[in-house]
Amino acid sequence: MTNPIYIDQKEILKRYKQPDKHTHKGIQGHALIIGGSYGKIGAVSLSSKACLKTGCGLVTVFIPKCGYDILQTGIPEVMVLTDNQEKLISNITFDFTPQAIGIGPGLGQAVETQNALHQFLKINKTPLVIDADALNILSQNKEWLSLLQPKTILTPHPEELERLIGKWHSEEEKMSMAISFSKQYQVIIVMKGALTRIIDGETVYENTTGNAALATAGSGDVLTGMITSLLAQSYEPISAAILGVYLHGLTADIALPETGYQSFIASDVIANIGKAFLSLEKLE
Ligand SMILES: NC(=O)C1=CN([C@@H]2O[C@H](COP(=O)(O)OP(=O)(O)OC[C@H]3O[C@@H](n4cnc5c(N)ncnc54)[C@H](O)[C@@H]3O)[C@@H](O)[C@H]2O)[C@@H](O)CC1
Ligand SMILES: Nc1ncnc2c1ncn2[C@@H]1O[C@H](COP(=O)(O)OP(=O)(O)O)[C@@H](O)[C@H]1O
């Protein structure tokens, strides 16, 4: 493995763009988050709220019918489209053009949902973040990987990564398998874990923020929303991944003195996104 590029303040300030003071919600990016199934609507709630709080102008979710009231009352700022099915997604349709899509949090892996993902991937040309069950479905149908647009962002945790690229026997082997996979399918891999690395072909980035407080349900769903938001705001895919991972980790570093490791939850990531952005502005 070549030496990684550290994702630190210097790397972030090269990429971070302050919003234009004349901007408006119509040009600040419209993101679509697709996911959820019965019992896992929370994953979409977390992801879509994080998406809004990371600065895009509009967020729509596409979820099964059972999540409609939950989303509309829980996060009134988010717009909601529903599938025909009550408990799962079976046919992904929407009548607008988002600037970025995040798919997978809480999605489940029902056969109908697998078919819906397949049909979606066949026609999708929008910048895309793929997480959680959407990754698991791809792992079971590896021939669909060739449908992905170049620079699609995949965000696996270690178990999802293993399902996707196969078993490794050493850290070196893991890295070389991930690099080969990234090159073969031209995808960006956010390899999540206690240490998060981002693979873009031969180039490897290593994050410097975050701590064990992030080992909590839904923190990855939040990351998906954050990266999708940055992608919708016209960041290049690699910059959206780098900035998203850095800000996500920073929220836990900022909150730790108040929450400790134990009481920090995914909603605390969302609550601290503002402070994470403000700390970048101070550095400029
Ligand atoms: N509130 C909600 O609705 C939540 C929904 N979630 C959804 O639940 C579905 C299943 O996702 P899960 O990730 O829980 O299930 P998975 O079966 O994909 O992964 C869980 C397993 O992965 C391994 N793992 C995870 N992080 C690891 C690390 N850093 N090092 C080593 N091993 C690690 C562990 O063995 C763990 O038991 C997804 O769709 C996800 O989005 C979860 O995100 C939890 C919260
Ligand atoms: N010990 C840790 N130190 C730093 N970051 C961690 C640690 N454990 C988990 N994380 C981060 O938390 C997130 C967990 O994502 P994921 O496993 O997908 O959670 P979920 O599916 O529950 O939302 C990832 O961004 C990961 O890098």
Ligand SMILES: [Mg+2]
């Ligand atoms: Mg996850």
